[in-house]
Amino acid sequence: MTGPAGAVLFDLDGTLVDTPGGMTQVLRAVLRETGREVADDRLRATVGRPLAASFAGLLGLPADHRDVGRAVGRARELFTETVIPTARDLVFPGVPELLARLREQGRPLAIVTSKVRTSAEELLGATGLADAFDTLSCHGMAARGKPHGDLALLAAAALDTPPGRCVVVGDAVDDMSMARAAGMTGYGVDYGVATEGELRTAGARDVVGSAGALPALLGCADRPSSGLTATGPPAVR
Structure with a gap:
């Protein structure tokens, strides 16, 4: 791609x-x-x-x-x-700006998580990020979870986007394995639970050390943004 x-x-x-x-x-x-x-x-x-x-x-x-x-x-x-009471303070620096830039480009966005849907919605609501995403793929919503490709393919179908036109961004080996199994490109972040070496071995095309470095990988580095707006992008469906 x-x-x-x-x-x-x-x-x-x-x-x-x-x-x-x-x-x-x-x-x-x-x-x-x-x-x-x-x-x-x-x-x-x-x-x-x-x-x-x-x-x-x-x-x-x-x-x-x-x-x-x-x-x-x-x-x-x-x-x-x-954890939930402090969730807004736990959002990694640069994440709201990244999501807003992607939305400005009209890019479909999804969460693919091993949390069950109620827990994912609770966390996203507490962080203030929920409205950035078009859909959630959560544990139990597909026959198999990570590292299989099912949840990623579920998200791609909900976004009406071919798997080959999707990328996965994650911090764990299972995220990269899921991306590979789904026929998607995986990008790793090494500030979570896995090391750069582990992520690359699992199939990450590239690995970055901060959310601030993701815009360059995702093709939105040059678009200015003031953050998510009150009217904002479509809500999770």
């Missing part, structure tokens, strides 16, 4: 919003309530995956075990109580 992509599919946690640190604290708190201590690097490595899969691995139990279900519910409660 040459030139700017038609549509941009963004991961949420660790890509647009600096939630991995808060999520790590939530995971630690839930595990402590079960009497377990797990190293922070292992906890952080699970951020961005579906909570059931994360807790199944951390607890050494099947994903459908009742204790995993309880942990997932408790984690969502704690996330709402401790």
